[in-house]
């Protein structure tokens with residue numbers, strides 16, 4: 001396995017639902033320690049690593065959290081009801097195997113449901129809502145579930161291991177945004193001759209309202225910022241290129257604009273810098289003009305008096321499901337682009 005693939009696999013298999021990023025943070029801290037001058041965790045839990053230099057001061061951000069669930073109520077038969085953390089499409093939660101992260105360790109469970117055999121005709125046509133789903137951990141009573149460590153507030157993630165698919169494609173439960181984290185880690189390892197001061201921020205709670213991005217950007221007050229993310233493609237059945245003109249295998253994505261109103265319109269100066277980094281180094285890239293979906297960039301660029309911010313994403317299929325797919329070559333190219341961007345930032349800002 002290549003170095004980057006091995007790193008991505010480890011990160012995707014790690015568990016860190018929004019607000020519970022400790023394990024991921026520890027893993028990343030170990031990875032980046034040799035390549036940075038200073039590492040600290042801020043009050044909200046963001047991991048901030050700094051490589052000292054001159055100006056400008058650039059903030060790089062990737063979010064550590066993944067979408068998941070949280071236990072809400074255990075009924076007297078030991079079945080667990082939950083709330084969602086992050087943007088789930090309810091149908092993708094049904095009948096998954098999950099891991100409940102209790103104080104006593106990991107407990108496995110499945111999202112149970114009424115068998116289709118017992119459903120009335122109309123019922124089979126309606127999607128099941130998350131609020132009507134429950135988790136079966138094999139307990140037969142509330143007491144037994146509690147003895148296993150499950151209680152209100154227990155964080156829950158998908159039990160879906162990282163795997164290689166055909167060609168250079170891979171799939172994992174948390175490629176959003178551990179793919180972005182892997183790119184950022186590898187960038188810290190590879191950058192050299194950097195005149196800028198680099199603050200690499202591994203943010204918390206992005207999936208529940210861009211929270212870590214907001215506080216860390218305020219605290220750091222950088223001159224310029226870049227977000228390392230994943231974004232969905234229009235290259236598979238069920239969606240058309242006119243809906244999202246991005247493809248897997250065609251290289252990293254530079255955002256021009258995403259989300260109408262609550263997203264970001266990337267400043268022209270940032271676009272010139274990123275396109276130049278790609279073109280001067282023969283790195284293929286795709287341009288994204290999207291209408292829906294936010295990233296940490298949506299909030300970072302509005303910090304203080306405004307911060308020029310860009311987004312580099314790796315194209316991915318089936319985001320916000322436990323089976324997100326991406327190409328390792330695209331991920332390698334995202335690293336190359338981020339490295340070249342950081343190395344040339346002083347010429348643009």
Ligand SMILES: [Zn+2]
Nearest residue numbers: 176177229230
């Ligand atoms: Zn994300």
